[in-house]
Amino acid sequence: MEFWGNRRTILDQGTQEKVLVFTMARMALMMVVLLTTIFLRQEVLGPPTILRMYGAIGASFIFSLITVAFWGQTLRVRYFLPSQLLYDLLLTSYLVYLTGVSDSIFLFLYLLNIVFASVAFQLQGALIVAALSGGTFASIYYVNTDMEAISSWYDLGWHELLFLLAALLCGQLMDELRRQKILLESQRQNIARLELLNDRLLNSIPVGIIVVDQHEYVQKINAMAMQLVKLANPATLRLKYFELLPQLRGIFQAWDQLTDTQRLRFLFSHSDAVAPHLSLQIVKVVAEDQSPQYILVFQDMAKMMELERKLEFETKLAATGELAAGIAHEIRNPLASISGCIELLAQHLKPADEQDRRLLEISARETRRLNTLITDFLEFAKPKDNSQELFSLADLVNEVAETVRAGAKDPKPEILTAIPANMRVYASRARMKQVFFNFFLNSIEAAGQNALMINVGAAAAANGEVQVDVKDNGSGIAPALAERIFDPFFTTKTTGTGLGLPTVAQIIKAARGEVQLVPSAEGAHFRLRLPSLEQDMNRNEAGA
Known part of the structure; x- marks a missing residue:
């Protein structure tokens, strides 16, 4: 037996609850027994017997009080319940012995001990206590009773059978209660898991969902719906749906009157100050009691x-x-x-x-x-040229630069390139030549009679693309015009057509690249992002 020298709690939560119930019941039982002894006639039992009973019962009651007073230490005793049941069995036998054995008014305590054992240890514990009770009672009965009469054996057998039946009945009942408790706990855990899964699924869906009961109160709302209706605190959910969405007041009655086309094109907003941009679908669910519930499903259609x-x-x-x-x-x-x-x-x-x-x-x-x-x-x-090939970017840019310098008037532009010789891109070579022709000719026209320097640099980006920067020292592009330079027919030149840069953007887009104007303090700065062969193959595989 291990007492409170071990400082950690040995008993689990369920056993602790059983110990508490057992101790409280035991103290109540001691009070009943003490009150019962008051009605016993001293002339029948005699003063010495009465004093022994008071002593035994009083000691047990004091021991129970000590147990409650030092409850924390009691819970650390590993075999507290078995030892307490054994002690109560011996106390019951002693009281039965003092009060006439088979005629004792305390015989019922044997049955209560069996009941307590079944509560603590189910059928197995009840049978063990019943066997010990039967053996102890049989010993007392045999010593204090004339066993030559056949009726004595019948009386003893009746008590032993009563102990056994009580153990079987209480044990089976406690086992069934334990199984039902385990089943209920399992079902409770399953329901909790399902509710958690339901909440996670509901909040992971990229559409707004509001569940409304038959009285039009909001029962549940997911995270996307809260974001769309600008609801910050879910604790204020005791609202009717039209308090969150005023434009939908009366929608349940009107929804059935709408055609399929009208439903598909139905748009609303969470506020009258915002243009309608939320689509809506309504699902009606009828519960077992025929009360309807409504599920509002809506989605932000602004991007669409x-x-x-x-x-x-x-x-x-x-x-x-x-x-x-x-x-x-x-x-x-x-x-x-x-x-x-x-x-x-x-x-x-x-x-x-x-x-x-x-x-x-x-x-x-x-x-x-x-x-x-x-x-x-x-x-x-003209249609896009889908003929693509792998070519050296440095060779192409140098070829275009040489042609432009040869045909330019004085002062001829200075075109500097800083492109690795082994850098290759995957695109239409003929159309990429047109891209750089347009960049260089635009710079020359913008420079006029001023000295012009154009710098072309290229480097591999982190994602595998080839980044090309084309810069000049010309007059640059005004920030107010930056958003319009790729629009067709937009030009600031008196003789321009406004199709040079839009053509560049179209060619780069056909090559699965990007072109953008980079803000610059001096001159114009364009940045191209072009795919390498490996990156283009990866895009094709992803698309497939």
Whole structure:
């Protein structure tokens, strides 16, 4: 037996509860026994017997008080319950012995000990205590009773059978209660896990969900719904749904009247100050008691609406571009004839009048400008070139730089490149040449008669892309115009078409890259991000 020398608590929570119930019941029982002895007639038992009973019961009661007073130490005793049951069995036997054995009024204490044992140790404990009770009682009975009479054996057998039946009944009952308790605890844990899983699923869904009862009160709301309706404190949920969403007041009655198309296109907002941007679907759930519940499912459609607008715009733009390209192609043929006729007239007529010559020059110049505009537009509108190859970026840039310097007027631009010789990109080589031609020619036109220096550098980015920076020391681009430079037909030049940079953006996009204007204190600074062969293959595999 291990007493409170061991400072850690040995008993688990369930056993501690049993010890507490057992101790309280034992103290109540001692009080009943003490009160019972008051009614016993001293002339029947005699003063010595009465004093022995008081002594035994009083000692037990004092021991119980000490147990309660030192409850913390009691819980650290490993075999407290078995030893207490054994002590109570011996006390009961002593009281039965003092009060007439088979005629004793304390025989019921044996049954109470069996009941306590079944509560603490189920069927096994009840049977053990019943066996010990039967053996102890049989010994007392045999010593104090004339066993020659057959009735004595019947009486003893009846008591032994009563102990056994009490143990079986109480033990089976406690075992069943224990099984039911375990089953209920298991079901409670399963329900708790399901509720936790339900809450996690509800809060991980990227749409807003509000559950409304039959009285229109909000029962549950997930994290996305709280974010969409701007609700910061979920503790204030004892609200009706239209207090969170005023625009939906009366929606349950009106929803059934809407057509499928109207439901799909139904939009609302959490406030009248915000434009409608939330889609809505309502699910009606009827409980077993026929009371309806409603599930409001809504989603922020702002980004989707923006994408739809962009898609619609691009679709219209593509259709317009295709039509305009056809018209431009048809205009180009007669325009070439007009230009040729003007040149022939200028050669053959040779007008002496200065004004006539000036009119012919204006006609020829404007015809050439119109032809340039049509050429640039056709280049911008022509289908994407999907022929891609792996090529050296340094060789391509140096080739374009050499061509531009050869054709430029004085002062010729200085083009410096800092590109690793082994750096290769995967794109259409012919169209990438056009990209750098546009960058260099734009810089030359912006510089005018000023000395121009263009720097082209390239490096491998952390994600495997090739980053190319094109900088010049020209006049740069005003911040107010930065957002519009890639728009078609936007230009700040008197003779420009506004299609150079949009064409660059289109080519880079077709190569699965990006182009952007980088803010710069001096000159213009463009940054390209181009895929390498490995990165392009990875994108294709991911798309597949």
